[in-house]
Amino acid sequence: QVQLVQSGAEVKKPGASVKVSCKASGYTFTTYAMHWVRQAPGPRLEWMGWIHADNGNTKYSQKFQGRVTITRDTSANTAYMELSSLISEDTAVYYCARGSAAAPYYLDYWGQGTLVTVPS
């Protein structure tokens, strides 16, 4: 069965960066795209970007462009999301989610979420 397992909770100082990992299993990693979505207290969902695990192509939300970097390691079946220049408003749960077989995507499997806290 498809599983996405994310790294543990993080506490970061303002101005720092955070890197969250997402290890996939139960399917051929390079066949699908991996998306990142965050959920701040509120609790709205916000799409951040995606990477196609095969060729490494990425697309980022305009809101996060320049501050987010999504990468993948095909040998480890793992995707990563790095967010830099953190501010308190970046405190949120960050999810990875597998994109459907073809774009435009829906998100058919989700990780358990990683809480990132940036104290003000």
Next chain:
Amino acid sequence: QSVLTQPPSVSGAPGQRVTISCTGSSSNIGAGYDVHWYQQLPGTAPKLLIYDNSNRPSGVPDRFSGSKSGTSASLAISGLQAEDEADYYCQSYDSSLSGYVFGTGTKVTAL
């Protein structure tokens, strides 16, 4: 940024039918992009509930149904159950943003 608007909350008695609207614009739903729905139970990750406007993934009960018309979409729950209490989100693609957008979310309560 949320460009899909949902009612903050809906409620109904067990067994009743409730509907959740998702209103977009000419750059997302109105442009012909499909709408998908997710269910988020308290303390858990979102789960795909409806894809491509009206299709249910394997394992989703048939009391959940979706539809789309014009610049809006709807999720219906027929025969509301206590276990359906959750937050529900719609999602689509927006051509002006060149990215994916979620609805504002709706909390469903069984009275």
